[in-house]
Structures are given as C-alpha cells and as structure tokens.
Amino acid sequence: MRAVESREVRHLVGRLNRGDRLPRDLLAVAEKFGVKAGRVHAIGGVTTLAVTEFDVEAQTYREPLRRAGMTEVLGLAGNLSRRDGALFGHLHISACYEENGATKMLAGHLVEAEVFVCEFHIVAYDDVELIREFDPSTGLALWNLPDKE
Amino acid sequence: MRAVESREVRHLVGRLNRGDRLPRDLLAVAEKFGVKAGRVHAIGGVTTLAVTEFDVEAQTYREPLRRAGMTEVLGLAGNLSRRDGALFGHLHISACYEENGATKMLAGHLVEAEVFVCEFHIVAYDDVELIREFDPSTGLALWNLPDKE
Amino acid sequence: MRAVESREVRHLVGRLNRGDRLPRDLLAVAEKFGVKAGRVHAIGGVTTLAVTEFDVEAQTYREPLRRAGMTEVLGLAGNLSRRDGALFGHLHISACYEENGATKMLAGHLVEAEVFVCEFHIVAYDDVELIREFDPSTGLALWNLPDKE
Secondary structure: OEEEEEOOEEEEEEEEOOOOEEOHHHHHHHHHOOOOOEEEEEEEEEEEEEEEOEEOOOOEEOOOEEEEEEEEEEEEEEEEEEEOOEEEEEEEEEEEEEEOOEEEEEEEEEEEEEEEEEEEEEEEEOOOOOEEEEEOOOOEEEEOOOOOO | OEEEEEOOEEEEEEEEOOOOEEOHHHHHHHHHOOOOOEEEEEEEEEEEEEEEOEEOOOOEEOOOEEEEEEEEEEEEEEEEEEEOOEEEEEEEEEEEEEEOOEEEEEEEEEEEEEEEEEEEEEEEEOOOOOEEEEEOOOOEEEEOOOOOO | OEEEEEOOEEEEEEEEOOOOEEOHHHHHHHHHOOOOOEEEEEEEEEEEEEEEOEEOOOOEEOOOEEEEEEEEEEEEEEEEEEEOOEEEEEEEEEEEEEEOOEEEEEEEEEEEEEEEEEEEEEEEEOOOOOEEEEEOOOOEEEEOOOOOO
C-alpha cells in the first residue's frame, strides 16, 4: 500500500474543442492551470481512437487497436503525474458505438484520439508529488511512494 | 481549451429508490440541493435502459437501443449544467449483463432508465456557471466558456 | 431520494502493489487512513478477476464469471460505507482484454481480483455516516438515509 493524502485540492471543469487531440490537449489544460498531480474524468465522443493493452510477458504495450468514426466516450479516466520530468497522463478509455443494433466496445489504455467533444473534470492535488519511476515487479513506470504496509 | 476553476465545491452522496427514473430523479436531487453545475458518478443497477449515440452527419441522436431486465451499471458518469434555462444532465452510461457466460454491454448516451439501485456522488461547483449553447462545429449544445488557447 | 452533503472531505491517492488483492487491500488502505465513508475510482490492470451480477428474482448474486490473465481495468468505481459493523466496499469493475483484434469485456460487481497495477483515488466523507441495512424493496443492504421526497 502506497498512498498519500492531499489537502490542497483544486477542481477544474471544461471542454476541449472539436479536432483537439487526446491526450495532448488535455495535458495542455493541466499545464496551463499548473497541475502537477491529479485525477481526470471525462465523457464525450471521438472521431478517431487508438487503444492498447499491456503485454506482461513482453513488458511492453501491444500494437494498438484503431477505429475511425464517431465513438462515444463512456469514460476517460485516470491520473496526472510526473514522468521523466514532464507531466504524464495515465488514461484508460471506455468507448462504444452501435453495430447491428448492439453495443460494440473499443476500450483500453489510451494511445491517442481526435476529439469530437470532451467534457472533462480534473482534480488537482497541489500538495502531493507523484513521480513515476521504473518498477521492476511490473515493468511499468509507477509512483515512487513509500510502502506503508 | 475552455476551462474554469471551481473553488466552492460541495460533495453530495446518496441513493435513489427502486422505481425512480433516470435522469429525472437524479436531477431532482441536484435541484433539491441547489446544484447549478457539477459532476456526477454513480453505480448500481437498472431494470430498463435506453441509450443512444450521436450521429455526426445527421447532427441528431439515433433511435435508442433498449433493454428490459436487470442490468448492472458499471458507471453513470457525466455533468450537470444549464440548458435553455433548466438544469441539464449530460450522462453517459456503461452497463452490462451476463449472456451465455460472458459480459454483454449496453452503453452510450443515457436516454432513460428505471432504477433498481443507484448509489451516486455529485460534486457541485457552486461558483461556476456552465451554460450550454448551440455549437456549430458539432451541432451540439456545449458550454459557452471562453477559449483560452 | 436519499442524500446527504459532506463538508469534511479528504482526498487520498496511491497505488496497490503487484499481487495485492481486491477489494481486500483497497479496504486496508481506507482503514489505515480512517475512512468511514467515501467514494473510490481506480484504473490499472489485474491478473485474475471474478465478477458477478445481482439476480433480482433469486435475490442473490450469481455464480461469478472468472478470468485468469492480464486484464485492463477501465474503471473500478464505487463507494465505501459500513455494513455489519465493518468497512464495506461496493465496487463495480469495467475491464477488458484484446481478443481477435477486438475489445472483449469482463465487467460487473467486483467479487475479487489480483492486482497487477491499481492506481486509485479515494474521496473520504469524514462527516457523513453511511450504514447499510437490509432493504426489502431490493433484497440488498442499502444506505439507511432518510427519504427526502
């Protein structure tokens, strides 16, 4: 268990413009407001989408699944922290479109997307430092928080 | 990029009753607590559900997909703001049920649902005004926030 | 409608370790920080997962669907409250993996999972008491909040 409590929190709300890129332009919002750590949740729709998943054995992300065409974003969720000195968004996306009268999903770790509409909320943790460092147990860059167990 | 910071935030938590209607009765909670803008997240289950998706070319929502029968709500997520002078909920729903030993999804823009159980959280932004106006780039009613790019 | 407003809120952020168990080790974090009521959202990945859904007629949860192997967690969402004198997590999980070049979902009410990575946010409501009691209208243990309708 590795956790910290944030007591200085700011709440941002807004939207991206049609044609904006994810995650780039969401990170630009966070940068503009001086966010160093936080959480993100958004809904909306995208006109292109690429998602991936982590391959545990290869310790790398797989070749993305891609789709062009309007796709509803049920949830774009994750967090903001620092990696290699820059603001980094770890975002998972749950998206869907109708096909043959049923819901078809396209979901996973967000690689990139083009925004149709994106209504977002960011909770900034202004008193918390979340730094990603290589974690040998997973092969991922994870928060270097002290283990409290 | 169009975003604002809210510094006066309230947190509501509660549940709807069996037989309540979504989004109507969730909006009634928000009205009762004087919420003018905010975000919503809920989990639970519904006994009827109708979802849709936006058709970009037709600039309108499609004929809803409907289901009757218990459906688990993985996430009912979105926001509260003003449209045409009234409180408006823009809510996407991610729901599922088991079929032949596998997860079957029904998801999209929430049209309506009948509640079995709905445990919700509302974060009210009391110092922020979010007004939806027609946006010609999408054909949707979007928040009239100034563009900061 | 049964809702309360929390004015004493704390924000926790952190991650679980590889091999930790859900929901057990997430509840352990909450216990360690003295959380009595709150909400939860997390993303990440799990190496085993069991989900279920509520059977309204039988008034019980079904036999779980299970999967072993890396599964992306799009959203682990829900709440913390008291049931039978102990901290209880009501958590729904939306998870996926790639199969034949498409997204395959495994989702529902979380039974248990083994963590690969879990980056979580907890909003603690320190001034709110949420106690689950048997609700005859659903057969579930629901929050005993006064009805304000």
